[in-house]
Every structure is written in C-alpha cells, then in structure tokens.
Amino acid sequence: xxxxxxxxxxxxxxxxxxxxxxxxxxxxxxxxxxxxxxxxxxxxxxxxxxxxxxxxxxxxxxxxxxxxxxxxxxxxxxxxxxxxxxxxxxxxxxxxxxxxxxxxxxxxxxxxxxxxxxxxxxxxxxxxxxxxxxxxxxxxxxxxxxxxxxxxxxxxxxxxxxxxxxxxxxxxxxxxxxxxxxxxxxxxxxxxxxxxxxxxxxxxxxxxxxxxxxxxxxxxxxxxxxxxxxxxxxxxxxxxxxxxxxxxxxxxxxxxxxxxxxxxxxxxxxxxxxxxxxxxxxxxxxxxxxxxxxxxxxxxxxxxxxxxxxxxxxxxxxxxxxxxxxxxxxxxxxxxxxxxxxxxxxxxxxxxxxxxxxxxxxxxxxxxxxxxxxxxxxxxxxxxxxxxxxxxxxxxxxxxxxxxxxxxxxxxxxxxxxxxxxxxxxxxxxxxxxxxxxxx
Numbered sequence: 001x002x003x004x005x006x007x008x009x010x011x012x013x014x015x016x017x018x019x020x021x022x023x024x025x026x027x028x029x030x031x032x033x034x035x036x037x038x039x040x041x042x043x044x045x046x047x048x049x050x051x052x053x054x055x056x057x058x059x060x061x062x063x064x065x066x067x068x069x070x071x072x073x074x075x076x077x078x079x080x081x082x083x084x085x086x087x088x089x090x091x092x093x094x095x096x097x098x099x100x101x102x103x104x105x106x107x108x109x110x111x112x113x114x115x116x117x118x119x120x121x122x123x124x125x126x127x128x129x130x131x132x133x134x135x136x137x138x139x140x141x142x143x144x145x146x147x148x149x150x151x152x153x154x155x156x157x158x159x160x161x162x163x164x165x166x167x168x169x170x171x172x173x174x175x176x177x178x179x180x181x182x183x184x185x186x187x188x189x190x191x192x193x194x195x196x197x198x199x200x201x202x203x204x205x206x207x208x209x210x211x212x213x214x215x216x217x218x219x220x221x222x223x224x225x226x227x228x229x230x231x232x233x234x235x236x237x238x239x240x241x242x243x244x245x246x247x248x249x250x251x252x253x254x255x256x257x258x259x260x261x262x263x264x265x266x267x268x269x270x271x272x273x274x275x276x277x278x279x280x281x282x283x284x285x286x287x288x289x290x291x292x293x294x295x296x297x298x299x300x301x302x303x304x305x306x307x308x309x310x311x312x313x314x315x316x317x318x319x320x321x322x323x324x325x326x327x328x329x330x331x332x333x334x335x336x337x338x339x340x341x342x343x344x345x346x347x348x349x350x351x352x353x354x355x356x357x358x359x360x361x362x363x364x365x366x367x368x369x370x371x372x373x374x375x376x377x378x379x380x381x382x383x384x385x386x387x388x389x390x391x392x393x394x395x396x397x398x399x400x401x402x403x404x405x406x407x408x409x410x411x412x413x414x415x416x417x418x419x420x421x422x423x424x425x426x427x428x429x430x431x432x433x434x435x436x437x438x439x440x
Contacts, residue, residue, distance in 0.1 A: 049104045050425045051087045051440055052077040053415070056398035056433030060097040061128030062112035063433060072397030072404055074436065075416040080109070082129045092437050094375075094430025095151035095169075096209065101130065108133040108143045108158055116154040117185040120168035124185055133158075136166050136187040143187060153209025153431070157190075163200045165190040165214055173210045174241030175225035181241055190214070190224075193242050206319075208263040214243065219256045221246040221270060229266045230297030231281035237297065246270070249278070251298050264319035264374075270299060271317045276310055277302040277326055285322040286353030287337035293353060302326075305334055307354040320374035320429075326355065332365055333358045333372045333381065341377045342408025343392035349408060361389075361409050375429030381410060386423040388413050388436060396432040 064077035076085035091102040098112030109130035120133035148159040155169035168187035177190035204215035211225040222243035233246035245254040260271040267281030278299035289302035316327040323337030334355035335344035345358040378392030389410035402414035
C-alpha cells in the first residue's frame with residue numbers, strides 16, 4: 001500500500017445466510033448458535049440509494065468533484081457528466097487515492113488515481129469524474145451484478161451476485177488472486193486454490209491492497225497476497241498469489257464459524273458467529289488486541305475491554321493499518337492498537353494493546369452507534385439517527401469537520417454551506433479522504 005495502509009471492513013450480502021459453524025482449537029464443529037444481530041455492512045446502504053458526498057485529499061481527483069488539492073468540508077461527488085450529483089448509489093468504498101461506487105442497477109463506477117489500473121476501465125489515466133469499471137477479461141461490457149465492493153491502496157474488489165469475486169488494480173504481491181504477480185489495466189476473476197476455475201460461493205470480501213480476504217457461505221475464510229507477517233493466516237509467511245484457507249487456532253483445520261471479516265495493513269480479523277473476535281498477523285502496535293505485542297501467523301482471540309476475559313457481544317468489525325474497531329450489540333464501540341492521532345476515539349493519544357471503549361464528544365461512552373469504519377489513522381461512525389461522527393488525524397481534511405485539526409474524541413462534520421449532515425446511510429474511508437452516502 002502507499003506508505004501506511006487503511007482497510008475496509010468486509011461487505012456482507014444481506015440475502016445470503018451463513019452456516020452455523022464454530023472454530024475451537026482448529027477444529028470445525030457444528031454449533032446451534034444464531035448469527036450476531038444485524039449491523040449494516042460497511043459501505044452499503046442496505047438496499048437504499050443515495051447521493052455521494054466527499055471531503056479530504058483530492059490530488060488525483062478522488063473527491064470526484066471540482067475542488068482544490070484538499071477540501072475539509074463535505075460537498076457532493078459529481079456524476080459522469082461532471083455536473084449533476086452522483087446519485088442512485090447503493091454502496092461506496094475508498095482506496096488510497098481513488099473511490100468506487102455501486103449503482104442501483106448493479107454496475108460499478110470509479111474515479112481518482114488510475115496509474116495502477118485501480119479504476120478498472122482498461123486505461124491508466126486518472127479521472128476526476130466517475131467512469132464505468134469494465135467486466136473481467138474475457139467478458140464483454142461493464143462490470144455488473146455487483147452486490148459488494150471493497151478498496152484499499154491502489155486496489156479494488158467486487159463481489160457479484162453469483163458469488164464470484166472480481167479484482168483490479170495493483171497486482172505485484174499476488175493480491176489479484178489469479179496466480180499471477182502482475183498489474184494489468186483490466187479486472188480479473190479471483191481463482192480457486194488450484195487456479196482451475198473462478199472462486200465461488202463467496203458472501204463477503206475485505207481488501208487491504210496487498211493481502212485480501214473472502215468469506216465463503218459455509219463460514220470459512222480464504223486469503224491471498226502478501227504474507228510477510230503471517231496476515232494470510234495459514235501458519236506461514238509465504239506469498240500466496242492464489243487463495244488459501246485461513247487456518248483455525250490450532251492450525252490443523254480451516255477456520256470456521258466466521259460471520260464477518262476485516263483486513264488491516266498487515267493483520268486480519270474474523271468475527272465469529274458467537275460474537276467473539278479473532279486476530280492474526282503483525283502486532284507491533286497492539287493491533288491483535290491480545291496485549292502481547294507479538295506477531296501471530298494463526299488466528300487467536302482478542303481480549304475483552306481493558307484485558308478482562310475475551311471480547312464478546314460484537315456484531316461488526318473494521319480494521320485499519322495498525323488499529324481496529326468492534327461494534328457491540330449494545331450500540332457501543334471499542335478500539336485497540338495505534339493511537340498517535342487519536343484514532344481510537346478514547347480521548348487520549350495512548351497506544352492500546354487491548355480494547356478500550358470509545359468516548360463521546362463530552363461523555364465517557366459513545367452510544368447509539370450503528371456503523372463504525374477504520375480509516376488511515378482516523379475513524380468514522382454513523383449513529384442510529386443517521387448522524388455521522390469522525391475522529392483521529394485530520395491534516396488532509398479527511399474528517400469532514402471544516403478544518404484540518406486532529407481530534408481524539410468523535411465530533412461533528414460540516415457541509416460546504418455550513419450545515420451539519422443528517423440522515424447519512426453509510427460511510428467509506430479512503431486513505432486520506434472520506435465518502436458519505438446521504439439520502440437525497
């Protein structure tokens with residue numbers, strides 16, 4: 001990824017139901033446990049459509065509108081005509097220097113940097129207005145029938161209704177999942193571990209930009225790409241240009257019983273169906289949440305708040321380069337890992353090797369949280385009434401606060417005309433730019 005990396009939480013397909021399996025000491029066992037309470041998938045409006053707004057860095061046109069190199073206030077992204085707002089959008093995702101969106105007809109558009117083919121239109125030319133992403137090589141026309149997207153660094157992925165995964169952008173670390181270590185300007189299908197056919201049966205995806213995750217309908221997880229710190233989760237540090245199963249805690253069988261996935265710069269997260277969270281990969285800033293600071297090549301449990309027991313009651317997760325968020329079923333959120341810019345939202349700049357509770361702007365606990373998104377040294381939340389909040393690094397205007405000041409507590413956002421945004425459907429966090437999907 002570019003410098004440090006930011007990642008997007010997995011996007012779940014609401015119409016697909018995961019099987020009830022749980023992982024215990026590396027063995028997959030059937031378990032009669034209801035899935036965790038529903039939380040909106042990251043970047044998805046849950047079937048609703050809206051208009052995309054943006055703020056932050058704009059050096060490559062990633063804000064999708066006429067603006068200076070950066071803009072700390074929110075304004076609408078323009079559509080392909082460069083004039084009217086981009087509407088009819090049902091899902092959004094932000095990469096390092098580009099953005100992507102799913103339209104209500106299932107087609108995908110992208111804008112911003114394109115030097116690594118991250119716009120997926122067959123060229124390497126940047127575009128400040130949305131352009132159609134093309135279908136994978138060998139298929140005609142536009143990329144369509146898409147139900148979920150994820151982006152990071154110079155890389156993007158899309159999940160289609162048939163359970164196949166399409167990748168485009170940077171490919172030098174095997175992150176495109178087709179067996180090659182190559183960057184090309186056209187999208188490709190992610191292949192099975194033996195490369196004989198497209199990977200199928202996928203219900204969620206999570207992109208890091210160098211290491212990628214996919215969740216299968218049966219609750220197992222596949223990973224591929226860079227693996228220097230064990231972030232593929234297969235017990236090795238071998239680069240994997242084709243998907244391999246993430247292993248269970250004992251390493252003897254595939255990890256199972258997973259409901260949601262997330263991938264940070266060099267570590268992965270899995271939310272189990274019983275509400276517990278597992279982590280693996282690099283841990284130098286406490287991002288694995290076990291209090292040890294030791295890297296791990298296989299999944300292990302995240303500790304509870306302040307290190308008490310194990311983290312439980314979680315319904316959604318999000319991972320960034322070196323910090324993570326977990327949303328709990330009571331509407332509160334916890335965070336752990338690096339905190340140099342206040343990205344943990346706990347009112348401090350103290351690194352946390354185990355989860356701590358996020359605070360509100362003026363109180364001890366942020367409540368009524370419906371979504372939480374981990375960005376590059378910053379974060380965003382959508383409350384149950386549709387109010388957005390942001391915190392952490394703000395030097396490029398990525399907090400949408402109207403200024404470039406960092407903050408360690410969640411605070412309000414500002415639109416170009418000075419109003420506070422309301423009725424936000426969802427958010428997406430780029431490396432240094434923010435996207436909001438708002439009701440018309």
